[in-house]
């Protein structure tokens with residue numbers, strides 16, 4: 001599958017592991033419940049690449065203490081209208097200082113990518129059937145922004161000059 | 162008022178380019194209606210019963226004469242020669258063609274206007290006291306803070322897909338004219354014990370299916386924390402507000418379910434994270450914003466005017482208009498004039514292209530070129546020299562906008578209802594018009610004193626019926642339009658929610674029912690008592706008894 005990463009289209013080298021399925025070789029993304037149930041075993045897999053997927057109702061504090069274990073945190077948008085993951089992303093970047101990959105999954109569409117990018121997402125699994133090339137253009141929709149966020153430390157009024 | 166600089170213009174231009182692209186994709190069939198819907202809604206474009214409806218933002222209800230002229234021009238060029246001023250201090254056009262939208266938005270941008278966030282589950286247009294900056298009872302002008310909030314909330318990346326829409330109001334006055342207890346969040350400028358001016362913060366008010374009076378979450382926050390504190394409220398709401406049921410998704414339900422103490426604790430906990438401290442306002446930014454709203458160069462004038470006093474004594478029509486539609490100004494020799502958009506035979510809040518052009522001219526001639534819109538669906542000229550009231554009154558009469566009924570029984574707030582709105586159960590506008598016709602004896606209406614009657618065409622309550630002293634709600638009874646009546650609501654300082662009087666009335670029975678309510682009030686009233694005070698004193702029973710006596 002192709003995804004957007006750091007504003008480029010790349011082949012995804014992470015595998016999502018269903019709960020209960022055997023752990024494959026390579027880089028894996030597991031659910032929060034699996035992480036909780038199999039914490040020790042998964043920590044053993046850290047060096048070959050471990051990521052976690054949070055569902056929309058799961059919050060940043062659920063993984064705050066464990067963040068060092070994850071190279072990828074994937075946050076789900078069950079519908080693009082469900083904006084909880086924006087806040088989760090903002091907290092992970094702005095408060096917990098997560099430096100790894102923050103990935104948007106689910107109903108990820110061109111018209112929201114600009115906002116997702118602003119709050120700290122740097123990887124996007126664009127929804128199936130949508131043009132990933134088209135989605136790539138979304139980063140340039142706006143050049144000026146009013147608020148500080150993960151991408152910009154200062155509000156516009158300190159940048160008006 | 163606020164003036165855009167190159168950055169504000171650029172943001173608007175980029176937004177309009179983005180939307181033009183979206184419209185083109187839709188017209189080419191690359192976007193389905195289902196996919197396009199949320200995108201157009203982000204720009205205030207609704208699909209109504211007959212056509213597209215566009216809602217244009219009038220930030221905190223402040224409008225220049227040039228902007229009003231452009232709104233008039235748009236009504237002529239793109240619509241059917243009229244616009245509808247709404248209960249959010251905005252304007253709506255009812256007959257818009259999708260393919261013309263991009264050009265229309267560019268015409269708006271020429272006068273620094275837009276339709277951004279006039280719908281969708283985001284922070285909506287911010288509203289204020291329509292007398293902000295000129296009211297006698299004001300501690301400080303809230304408009305600079307409204308503009309600060311407007312910029313912060315525009316395309317906020319974290320808070321554009323909230324559980325539900327989010328409405329903010331501000332006031333700096335002692336008397337609440339902005340219905341602050343019926344907003345998702347509201348700010349009131351107050352002075353603390355140390356003599357410092359800051360904000361009291363209210364959250365969790367709202368109307369709709371579950372009307373709730375807002376609660377104070379903070380007695381006082383310093384001005385510089387306006388945005389950083391707002392972010393924490395929004396963050397808790399965005400993270401934890403309900404998304405499983407559209408009717409339980411407003412912040413009022415979250416506050417109700419958690420309780421105000423627990424909600425406050427969660428907001429404080431987020432605030433303690435210090436994530437938004439770069440949004441703390443420095444004095445220089447507050448001063449920069451205030452400069453945009455600095456008082457104009459008022460002339461030194463005496464308080465009264467002999468000719469006006471004489472006319473008040475001689476002309477009853479003038480006196481009646483002056484009583485209801487003129488408000489004291491903070492500067493001696495000036496007056497605030499409310500232009501009534503509630504004449505007979507017109508939908509409350511509607512104005513024609515010609516009226517808009519003419520009112521823009523009057524604003525230039527009489528009021529330093531600025532205007533306000535009110536959530537009660539009228540317009541305001543804020544800076545009229547008192548000595549010129551008689552000539553202005555004549556001019557307003559000619560235009561048909563001098564109806565002397567402001568804040569009386571026939572200053573009705575009404576939503577568009579079934580004449581336009583696809584969600585409606587019943588029509589609102591014809592009921593408003595019939596009531597205005599029925600109660601056209603100005604002496605009688607004036608004698609009733611302050612009285613608020615509000616009409617909504619469905620439970621979404623766009624017509625604020627819960628907050629009316631008398632509320633009328635359109636309901637559907639086996640496919641027929643019926644009207645439920647509530648009594649005892651109040652929008653402002655003594656905010657309360659109306660209670661249902663009893664079974665709903667048919668289209669034919671609704672006006673007679675209101676007549677009887679008024680009869681009871683007249684019979685039971687103590688001298689000069691307001692309807693709301695009378696109701697609170699005597700309760701629902703006497704009204705109920707009389708209205709349902711023959712049923």
Ligand code: SF4
Pocket residue numbers: 576577578579582583584585586617618619620621622623624
């Ligand atoms: S209250 Fe109902 S009928 Fe009236 S405008 Fe709102 S949604 Fe439409």
